[in-house]
Amino acid sequence: MVAATRTAELHPSHEATSAHDNYLTHAHGWKSWIFSLDHKRIGIMYLCAILLSLLLGGVFALVIRIHLWAPEGALVSNPTYNNFFTLHGAVMIFLFIIPGIPAALGNFVLPMQLGAKDLAFPRLNLLSFYLYSIGAVLFIIVLAVGGLDTGWTLYPPYSLEGTRGLGVLLALTATFIVGFSSILTGLNFMATVHSMRPKGMGWFDMPLFLWALFATGIIQVVATPVLGITVALGFLERMFHLGIFMPEYGGDPVLFQHFFWFYSHPAVYVMILPAMGIVSEVVSVFSRKAIFGYRFIAMSSIAIAVVGFLVWGHHMFTSGQSKWTNIIFSFLTFFVAVPSAIKVFNWLATMYKGDIRLKTPMVYVLGFFALFGVGGLTGIFLGSLATDVALHDTYFVVAHFHFVMVGSVLTAFLAGLHYWWPKITGKMYDERWARIAAILVMVGFFITFLPQFLSGLQGMPRRYATYLPVFKPLHQLSTIGAIVLASGMFLDAWVLWVSLRRGKQAPANPWGAASLEWATPSPPTHHNFEQTPPITGPYNYDVLEEVSEEAGWVRNDGWNP
Amino acid sequence: MHRLILAAAPGWLPPRASEGAEKVDSIFMLILGITTAFFVIILVAATYFTIRYRARKWTAPQPSPSHHLKLELVWSIIPTILLVAIFGVSTKAWLASADAQTAEAATTVYVTGQQWQWKFEYQGGKRSDELHLLLNEPVDLVLSSPDVLHSFYVPAFRIKQDVVPGRFTRLHVTPTEAGTFPVFCAEYCGNDHSIMQTQVVIHPDLASYDAWKNEKIDESVPLVKVGEMLYQKNCLSCHSLDGTRKVGPTFKGLWGSSQTMEGGEVVTVDENFVRESIVEPKKRVAQGYPPAMPPQSLGEREMQGIIEYIRSVK
Numbered sequence: 001m002v003a004a005t006r007t008a009e010l011h012p013s014h015e016a017t018s019a020h021d022n023y024l025t026h027a028h029g030w031k032s033w034i035f036s037l038d039h040k041r042i043g044i045m046y047l048c049a050i051l052l053s054l055l056l057g058g059v060f061a062l063v064i065r066i067h068l069w070a071p072e073g074a075l076v077s078n079p080t081y082n083n084f085f086t087l088h089g090a091v092m093i094f095l096f097i098i099p100g101i102p103a104a105l106g107n108f109v110l111p112m113q114l115g116a117k118d119l120a121f122p123r124l125n126l127l128s129f130y131l132y133s134i135g136a137v138l139f140i141i142v143l144a145v146g147g148l149d150t151g152w153t154l155y156p157p158y159s160l161e162g163t164r165g166l167g168v169l170l171a172l173t174a175t176f177i178v179g180f181s182s183i184l185t186g187l188n189f190m191a192t193v194h195s196m197r198p199k200g201m202g203w204f205d206m207p208l209f210l211w212a213l214f215a216t217g218i219i220q221v222v223a224t225p226v227l228g229i230t231v232a233l234g235f236l237e238r239m240f241h242l243g244i245f246m247p248e249y250g251g252d253p254v255l256f257q258h259f260f261w262f263y264s265h266p267a268v269y270v271m272i273l274p275a276m277g278i279v280s281e282v283v284s285v286f287s288r289k290a291i292f293g294y295r296f297i298a299m300s301s302i303a304i305a306v307v308g309f310l311v312w313g314h315h316m317f318t319s320g321q322s323k324w325t326n327i328i329f330s331f332l333t334f335f336v337a338v339p340s341a342i343k344v345f346n347w348l349a350t351m352y353k354g355d356i357r358l359k360t361p362m363v364y365v366l367g368f369f370a371l372f373g374v375g376g377l378t379g380i381f382l383g384s385l386a387t388d389v390a391l392h393d394t395y396f397v398v399a400h401f402h403f404v405m406v407g408s409v410l411t412a413f414l415a416g417l418h419y420w421w422p423k424i425t426g427k428m429y430d431e432r433w434a435r436i437a438a439i440l441v442m443v444g445f446f447i448t449f450l451p452q453f454l455s456g457l458q459g460m461p462r463r464y465a466t467y468l469p470v471f472k473p474l475h476q477l478s479t480i481g482a483i484v485l486a487s488g489m490f491l492d493a494w495v496l497w498v499s500l501r502r503g504k505q506a507p508a509n510p511w512g513a514a515s516l517e518w519a520t521p522s523p524p525t526h527h528n529f530e531q532t533p534p535i536t537g538p539y540n541y542d543v544l545e546e547v548s549e550e551a552g553w554v555r556n557d558g559w560n561p
Numbered sequence: 562m563h564r565l566i567l568a569a570a571p572g573w574l575p576p577r578a579s580e581g582a583e584k585v586d587s588i589f590m591l592i593l594g595i596t597t598a599f600f601v602i603i604l605v606a607a608t609y610f611t612i613r614y615r616a617r618k619w620t621a622p623q624p625s626p627s628h629h630l631k632l633e634l635v636w637s638i639i640p641t642i643l644l645v646a647i648f649g650v651s652t653k654a655w656l657a658s659a660d661a662q663t664a665e666a667a668t669t670v671y672v673t674g675q676q677w678q679w680k681f682e683y684q685g686g687k688r689s690d691e692l693h694l695l696l697n698e699p700v701d702l703v704l705s706s707p708d709v710l711h712s713f714y715v716p717a718f719r720i721k722q723d724v725v726p727g728r729f730t731r732l733h734v735t736p737t738e739a740g741t742f743p744v745f746c747a748e749y750c751g752n753d754h755s756i757m758q759t760q761v762v763i764h765p766d767l768a769s770y771d772a773w774k775n776e777k778i779d780e781s782v783p784l785v786k787v788g789e790m791l792y793q794k795n796c797l798s799c800h801s802l803d804g805t806r807k808v809g810p811t812f813k814g815l816w817g818s819s820q821t822m823e824g825g826e827v828v829t830v831d832e833n834f835v836r837e838s839i840v841e842p843k844k845r846v847a848q849g850y851p852p853a854m855p856p857q858s859l860g861e862r863e864m865q866g867i868i869e870y871i872r873s874v875k
């Protein structure tokens with residue numbers, strides 16, 4: 001009895017949505033989820049797992065920031081602090097940002113943007129979700145067996161010392177497994193984009209989000225195996241003392257850094273390329289204008305993916321590598337900046353003479369321009385040899401990569417989440433509160449990380465549990481910012497939660513977007529499309545007309561779900 | 562030219578105390594100028610377009626081109642040229658200091674980074690925990706580590722060099738400013754990475770440098786005094802005299818007391834235990850404390866002094 005009422009409470013809108021049979025109501029029970037081959041359900045499961053990881057990593061981040069309120073450390077002991085920053089990094093990078101956009105949003109949207117029923121390999125897709133989950137659980141076990149204090153970079157000799165417990169072996173295994181999940185996702189996406197484009201959709205008729213996911217797939221498939229090899233070698237070194245990375249057995253710790261960054265630099269583009277894909281979609285839709293310079297944007301994604309493989313040495317300018325190695329890596333690093341600059345100008349040009357609507361996704365994207373501007377431009381200081389030698393491993397670097405990986409990627413992720421939310425859930429959220437949350441998140445972000453550029457310039461090294469009192473005001477400002485940022489995130493979580501329970505029913509096409517995922521009901525039916533809709537071009541807004549706020553936009557060629 | 566840029570450098574840059582530091586700062590300011598200009602362009606364009614083209618009811622977007630090859634080439638090529646220019650200037654400056662690395666300086670200091678302290682050994686056998694240098698006198702620092710990675714970082718010199726176990730790395734510096742500046746470990750190295758800090762003392766003239774170099778603990782100084790000086794220099798950061806708990810146990814009332822070690826053994830603090838604590842601190846670790854005490858090599862008289870001093874702290 002009690003259970004029955006509770007279920008009814010949890011699904012209050014059951015009657016309302018069952019107007020059409022959709023992928024959420026198509027089957028019931030937990031088995032219909034964990035054995036589902038439907039890319040949409042797998043996307044949702046990813047989304048939940050990824051948001052949990054974000055929560056976990058975010059709590060770690062708050063502990064770090066509160067601890068640093070006082071120069072001598074306000075909260076925990078030095079070794080505990082080291083555990084927190086390590087796990088904050090590992091969870092955020094491996095479990096949140098890398099899979100974030102592709103595995104959760106990409107999974108949901110990619111087949112629909114192709115007008116397809118599913119990915120090329122649905123079973124592989126489910127397998128990669130399982131692998132991700134196993135890896136995530138292993139990371140949690142790492143916590144339980146005493147944590148890990150090596151930094152997410154796992155540099156030997158420290159990380160592979162003989163006296164270490166199980167933690168590092170588990171973390172290496174977890175990374176290996178999560179890596180495979182990423183490889184399989186990339187492979188699946190590439191295969192799908194290659195083989196399942198509908199008739200009439202050539203390579204240059206695809207939405208730019210697909211170009212971005214395709215370019216990301218290349219990186220995932222080519223770079224991630226090297227991560228697998230690296231952690232496997234680390235594992236073997238720790239167990240059998242092969243003498244690869246550890247000087248005491250005749251190995252070379254700098255070799256590990258080469259291996260590690262050969263993956264981890266391209267991994268930055270696994271994060272940022274899909275983010276840029278979302279920005280391209282959102283900026284065009286909410287300016288109601290075809291994206292400016294489509295080919296330049298598409299090609300710059302591929303250029304970034306390719307050149308991104310050739311710059312890893314810029315993480316090692318102070319490692320003692322040779323003079324020429326440093327010069328060549330610095331030179332190539334400057335070249336990755338060019339395609340990114342091109343994209344920014346193209347986005348801005350898209351807004352020119354547009355019909356700009358400041359809905360929540362667009363608010364995030366405007367913030368993205370500022371955040372990515374700061375993140376990208378400060379990268380130039382670090383690619384340049386003379387200045388990097390001073391700034392490397394200080395808070396300047398911490399601020400730079402947070403602007404890129406959190407400021408830009410998290411913002412784009414949230415833009416995408418709010419953009420596709422009506423499609424995914426069939427519900428509209430409260431625009432006003434969602435915008436307030438967006439502004440809190442971004443203002444909080446600036447307060448947190450701008451001061452860190454300054455303290456880094458003044459010499460504050462990273463990964464310090466305690467620090468010289470001169471840095472205190474800047475650290476405290478950061479901590480205040482982190483709290484603002486966190487409250488924005490919680491407010492947004494609340495807004496989305498409320499929309500699930502009480503949100504208005506979403507029309508098929510609430511934003512007036514022209515790509516195909518909007519040519520199916522919200523939420524989509526189990527098969528996405530009964531038949532593939534006619535292709536009119538992803539940014540062709542002439543075929544759309546607004547009926548009303550509630551009924552959204554319809555195509556004037558008469559083809560409507 | 563770079564003097565001019567430097568004159569505009571704001572006060573929040575840390576002090577400059579080496580030959581290379583000025584160049585680094587002038588390049589920093591150059592990049593800051595160019596990137597700020599780009600950032601302003603982005604912000605202004607985004608803000609202006611948002612306000613100017615904000616959707617009003619019943620307006621369809623005005624027609625405008627969806628690509629424009631010339632424009633796109635312009636904004637691809639201008640950033641490329643600027644980036645190559647920055648690369649050129651920066652690499653040139655860096656090369657100058659990298660080439661200086663190969664020059665043989667008259668003095669060499671061996672730097673050991675170990676968990677979690679810096680040790681400096683000079684030609685002639687002098688050792689110290691702070692780096693002492695002479696103004697305008699080039700010096701080679703030869704760095705190595707017996708345990709894990711560290712990174713020798715002096716913000717005032719604008720340099721950083723990883724210390725890699727199993728090999729030597731080097732730095733060539735010419736100090737240009739007398740004074741005392743912080744030294745950090747910039748590569749994460751374990752529990753007390755964040756207290757792996759010391760100072761570099763730059764002596765203004767040879768007289769002051771020699772005075773430091775020849776300073777010996779005078780035989781006429783009483784043992785307690787020797788111990789007190791050592792305490793101030795090497796132990797103060799972790800051991801208090803007034804009973805408060807710092808990184809390690811307080812010295813107050815330590816002498817002659819019974820202390821429980823990790824593992825349950827109870828020892829009485831006597832001469833030999835103090836010596837063992839200093840030479841081999843990890844052998845027996847006081848219960849409830851991290852094994853964070855660095856081993857120290859003291860002369861015999863210094864050892865006697867510190868024992869005498871601990872005995873005196875009631």
Ligand SMILES: [Cu+2]
Pocket residue numbers: 264265268311312314315
């Ligand atoms: Cu990189």
Ligand SMILES: [Cu+2]
Pocket residue numbers: 710711712746747748749750751754755757
């Ligand atoms: Cu360190």
